[in-house]
Amino acid sequence: MKLSVLGPAGTFTDAAAQVFIARHPELNIEPDYHPTFDLVYNSVVPDGLGLLPLENQLDGFVQATLQRLQVADVTEIGEVTVPVNFGLAAKVDDLAKINRIYVQFKTEGQCQNLLANLPQAEIITTSSNMTSLEKLQAGQNGDAAIIPQSQMTALDFPLMQDNVADQDDNATRFIIFKKQPASLVAPEATEAPDTAFKFPMFITPPTEQPGVLREILNHLADAGLNLVTIMSLPTRQKNWNLFLLYRSIRHL
Secondary structure: OEEEEEOOOOOHHHHHHHHHHHHOHHHOOEEEEEOOHHHHHHHOOOOOEEEEEEEEOOOEEOHHHHHHHHHOOOEEEEEEEEEOOEEEEEOOOOHHHOOEEEEEOOOHHHOHHHHHOOOOOEEEEEOOHHHHHHHHHOOOOOEEEEEEHHHHHHOOOOEEEOOOOOOOOOEEEEEEEEOOOOOOOOOOOOOOOOOOOEEEEEEOOOOOOOOHHHHHHHHHHHOOEEEEEEEEEEOOOOOOOEEEEEEEEEOO
16 A cells, blocks of 8 residues: 655654554555655545644644645544654854754744754755755755754764754644545444544634634534634635634543
């Protein structure tokens, strides 16, 4: 079975893929790496799976994944959470000598304390953490990169600093999905009332009248659902028209 993954190898997404593969040896899964979110989704074959990052503990939801979930017919079949930490590698011997630093677009939001201490450095955003490392390796004196901590042991630069994320217990949650519409069939009446499950849900309110949000929340409360997250997203259909994204979990 092919598992489409946001690559390249060596990233945290790759680490999540390896965790999922180890959990399901019976599926004979082979990772298939792609450079963009859209290519990951488009490459999922009918009998295959896809894996994308959904949420980081420090930097919140991954907007590119949410945007895909808004419009795509997918069924989320599982989740993988992996610990996340970063190291700093640089072609200088002192932080004050860093002229520019390569950092992946989500990594930047997780290493703000470090970046705040580098006011002289130009921040160059990259598409992946491994791209940041490649840019550093091909760069010049004064360059630096924030990279996965797991890559630090294989490197030798004048300046090496471990564990530079803003929190030691940082983690990212990934979703495993099939490329097919989610089933909207109601659970069987015989299902145990304490059965636990999680699900994301997009809602487009039909009106903008006062109290519409309270009405939506009342339905969730009446169903015994615990609301974990709520946020608004643009529908891209007209100005200021929003989706409401809920992440809920059934009470245990």
